[in-house]
Structure formats: structure tokens, C-alpha cells
Amino acid sequence: MFVGKNLITLKQVDSTNNYAKLLTANSRPVPDGTVILADTQTGGRGQAGTSWVSEPGLNLTFSVLLECGFLPPVRQFHLSMAVSLGIVEALGRLMHRMAPAGGEDGNPTRLPALAIKWPNDILLDRKKMGGILIENLLAGSRMKSSIVGIGLNINQEDFPGLPGATSLKLGLSGSGLRLPPGDALTGVSGNLHLPAVLDTVCHGIEARFLQLKSGAYDSLKEDYLRYLSGFGRKQRFCRLAAGPESGAGLSGHSVGIPHPREDVFEGVIAGITPEGKLLISTSEGMLAFEKKQIRSLSGN
Amino acid sequence: MEIKEIQDLIKFVAKSGVSEVSIERDDFKITIKTGKEQTVINTTLPAPQAALPPVQPAPAPEAPKPSAGKEDKAEATEQNLVTIKSPMIGTFYRSSSPDNPPFVNVGDEIRSGQVLCIIEAMKLFNEIESEVAGRIVKILAEDASPVEYDQPLFLVEPL
Numbered sequence: 001m002f003v004g005k006n007l008i009t010l011k012q013v014d015s016t017n018n019y020a021k022l023l024t025a026n027s028r029p030v031p032d033g034t035v036i037l038a039d040t041q042t043g044g045r046g047q048a049g050t051s052w053v054s055e056p057g058l059n060l061t062f063s064v065l066l067e068c069g070f071l072p073p074v075r076q077f078h079l080s081m082a083v084s085l086g087i088v089e090a091l092g093r094l095m096h097r098m099a100p101a102g103g104e105d106g107n108p109t110r111l112p113a114l115a116i117k118w119p120n121d122i123l124l125d126r127k128k129m130g131g132i133l134i135e136n137l138l139a140g141s142r143m144k145s146s147i148v149g150i151g152l153n154i155n156q157e158d159f160p161g162l163p164g165a166t167s168l169k170l171g172l173s174g175s176g177l178r179l180p181p182g183d184a185l186t187g188v189s190g191n192l193h194l195p196a197v198l199d200t201v202c203h204g205i206e207a208r209f210l211q212l213k214s215g216a217y218d219s220l221k222e223d224y225l226r227y228l229s230g231f232g233r234k235q236r237f238c239r240l241a242a243g244p245e246s247g248a249g250l251s252g253h254s255v256g257i258p259h260p261r262e263d264v265f266e267g268v269i270a271g272i273t274p275e276g277k278l279l280i281s282t283s284e285g286m287l288a289f290e291k292k293q294i295r296s297l298s299g300n
Numbered sequence: 301m302e303i304k305e306i307q308d309l310i311k312f313v314a315k316s317g318v319s320e321v322s323i324e325r326d327d328f329k330i331t332i333k334t335g336k337e338q339t340v341i342n343t344t345l346p347a348p349q350a351a352l353p354p355v356q357p358a359p360a361p362e363a364p365k366p367s368a369g370k371e372d373k374a375e376a377t378e379q380n381l382v383t384i385k386s387p388m389i390g391t392f393y394r395s396s397s398p399d400n401p402p403f404v405n406v407g408d409e410i411r412s413g414q415v416l417c418i419i420e421a422m423k424l425f426n427e428i429e430s431e432v433a434g435r436i437v438k439i440l441a442e443d444a445s446p447v448e449y450d451q452p453l454f455l456v457e458p459l
Binding site: 073074076077079080119120132133134135136137138139140141142144275276277290291 | 384385387388389413421422423424425426427428429430431449
């Protein structure tokens with residue numbers, strides 16, 4: 001395993017992605033798969049400038065450095081799919097490991113549902129448990145390296161003002177699952193042991209990354225769609241105005257504003273385009289949307 | 301269209317502050333683009349008029365004089381310019397955030413490996429490094445605007 005073999009742990013940093021970027025800018029080469037882990041991240045970024053709220057020491061905030069010279073830039077959404085898939089599969093394995101100890105009365109326990117919200121949020125029972133922010137470095141039109149920033153809520157139990165947020169621990173206790181005593185996953189005070197979770201997640205990412213490297217784009221996409229929240233289900237969407245001045249994705253830029261009522265429409269998520277746009281089957285036919293152009297009105 | 305008219309039109313466009321004007325008629329098409337540092341004129345004239353003398357670019361206000369006024373030399377430079385194109389569909393950003401200064405401006409000398417811009421697509425942020433050392437002659441895309449695959453982004457004069 002190469003992902004996480006070289007692990008750099010920081011007490012506190014503005015953003016592990018920024019730290020990784022500085023590291024790669026130095027002349028000494030950084031080993032492929034290097035992970036930079038921070039106990040506290042002060043400037044973590046989410047989408048459209050939303051900052052990532054994380055209590056110190058309870059969650060996993062880390063960046064993975066991956067050499068991506070093999071990947072054509074137009075295929076980079078497949079990297080995003082590989083990473084999110086690797087994460088949900090790893091979390092699924094962790095939960096399965098706990099399941100036997102779970103059922104209070106011996107009945108089979110229902111595991112919390114893992115899903116990916118397009119493009120790459122990690123959902124646990126329809127609430128957001130994690131996010132991914134990928135920064136690539138290109139020499140002209142050639143991919144060099146990727147810095148994959150990942151935030152996963154693991155042991156945090158309070159999310160003031162964030163009703164849509166959850167953590168792995170919250171999701172598990174909601175399902176009546178308890179950690180097996182003496183398990184390597186159990187840390188002190190009933191929390192999940194972060195290094196063990198990180199190790200499993202790195203394994204998951206590596207497996208899917210190697211699949212990406214082998215060029216198995218179609219099967220990656222197929223598996224991604226199996227986890228895609230709302231896939232194949234009829235739901236209502238809202239078209240967002242995303243002019244050049246409004247729909248920006250960098251922190252601080254404003255986000256799209258909803259159109260008037262008539263721009264609410266019904267459709268079924270039918271897939272994604274090679275560049276990662278969401279394909280929605282509607283009465284007007286098949287439409288493709290970018291992140292800033294659309295919002296689901298059905299929650300997650 | 302007479303040369304005089306074209307010259308007047310160029311002056312008018314340069315003064316107006318707009319960045320591009322295109323006029324198209326049955327047998328005639330003219331596009332005038334102004335940058336901060338220079339003015340580019342592309343004309344498509346019908347065949348009989350093709351022998352007209354080349355149109356002199358009207359200097360934009362406050363523009364530095366092109367290299368010592370030698371006409372043929374300036375032309376040679378134009379041909380040597382390197383176009384840096386977008387490697388993907390996405391949104392073009394000239395700075396890492398609205399509070400930060402642009403990575404590069406027209407006139408800047410850049411080295412190979414220097415970051416020129418960010419192209420964002422589907423929550424993937426791509427820092428594009430220059431593969432050539434040179435000087436930025438023109439920036440061809442607007443900040444925070446959508447760009448297509450292969451769309452020219454920068455003109456660089458190799459140094």
C-alpha cells in the first residue's frame with residue numbers, strides 16, 4: 001500500500017491542501033501517496049467558500065498527494081469518482097465490522113446508508129458526513145499531481161446550526177450500533193480510533209485509484225452511479241442562475257441564485273457526462289447540468 | 301469600407317473602453333479587440349480589396365510603443381507568440397480568490413512552471429503552470445468566465 005505510507009501529522013494548519021502544495025513546490029520530491037493529516041484545520045474549505053467546521057481532534061481532515069501524470073485532464077472527474085467511491089466503500093467495510101456487535105436483541109441491525117451526493121459529498125443516512133476538494137497541478141495541458149483534500153466527520157456529535165451534518169459516530173449510534181469492546185477501532189471514551197479509520201480509508205482510496213490508473217473508466221463510473229444519491233429516482237429540481245459573475249466556485253465568490261418559480265421542474269437523475277455533469281431525464285428530454293446550475297429540492 | 305473609416309472606427313473603439321467590436325456585412329467583416337496593452341485588429345476583406353496596405357494598429361491609450369516601431373520586427377514577434385490553451389471545460393480564474401491579486405498580468409515576465417490561472421470544474425481546481433518562460437502579451441479570457449476545451453487563454457512572448 002502506498003497511500004498513507006508516508007504520513008505527515010500536524011497539530012494545526014490553515015489547510016492540509018495548502019501545506020501539501022507548499023511541499024510539492026519544494027525541490028525535494030514528495031513520495032506518491034503522501035498523506036498530510038491535521039488535528040486542527042483552521043482554514044478548511046468547502047464548496048463556494050463554505051468553511052469546513054470541525055472540532056479539534058474528533059474528525060479526520062487530511063490531504064492525499066497523488067501522482068496523476070497518467071490521467072488526461074478531460075478524465076479528471078474520474079479521479080473525483082474514484083476518491084469518493086474509495087471512501088464510501090471503506091466506511092462501509094468499517095460498519096460491517098461493527099454490525100455483529102450491534103443488534104440490541106440479536107436482530108440483524110440496519111446499517112446507516114452510505115451515499116455520494118453529486119459531485120462528491122459523502123452522505124450518511126442522507127446527511128453530510130464528509131467532503132472532498134481536489135486541487136490538480138497541470139504543466140500546460142498535462143496533469144502532474146493531485147492534492148485530494150478530504151474532511152470526514154468521525155466522532156463529532158454536535159453540529160450547532162448545521163441540521164444537515166452528521167458524523168460516523170452519530171450515524172452508528174442512530175442505528176443502534178455499538179463498537180465491539182477491545183476492537184482496534186475503539187479508542188478511549190467510546191470514540192472511533194482515528195488512525196484505524198484513516199488507514200481503512202487510505203486502503204479504499206488506493207484500490208479505486210489503482211483502478212483509475214488501469215484505465216477502467218467505465219466500471220468506475222458504473223460503481224459511482226450505484227452510490228449516487230437520488231439516482232434513478234423521480235424528484236424535483238431548481239434551475240439556478242449562474243451567470244459568469246454569479247456562479248463562481250472559488251471561496252468568496254457568490255453562488256447562483258434561484259430562478260423564479262417556473263424553473264422548478266421534475267426529473268430523474270439518469271447519469272453523468274464524462275466531464276461530470278449531472279444528466280437529468282426530463283419532459284424536455286435529457287439535460288446536463290453543472291454544479292452551479294442546479295439544486296435538488298428533495299433534500300439528499 | 302475606406303481605410304479612413306477603419307482608422308476612425310479603431311480610434312472610436314479604443315476610446316470607448318469596450319474590449320471587442322465586430323461588424324459584419326454581406327461582403328465585409330471587421331473585428332476590433334482592445335487590450336490594456338495593445339490593440340489587435342482582424343479584418344476579413346473580400347478578394348478584390350485584399351491588396352490593401354496592412355492596417356496599422358492604432359495605439360490604445362497609454363499603451364507602450366511596440367518594440368521601437370520596426371514594423372517587420374513586430375510582425376515577426378506576433379508569429380512567435382505562444383498560445384496557452386485551456387486543457388478542459390471549466391471556469392477560468394485569474395486569482396486563487398477574489399481577495400488575492402491575479403497570478404499574472406499583461407506585461408509580466410513569467411518563468412516556466414509558474415502558475416498562470418485556475419480552471420475549476422465540478423469541484424476540481426486546476427492550477428495551470430506555464431511550460432514556457434516569457435512575457436504575457438495578452439490575456440484572452442475574462443476572470444470567472446466559462447472556458448471551453450482548447451480555448452486560448454494567454455498569449456506569451458517567449459524570452
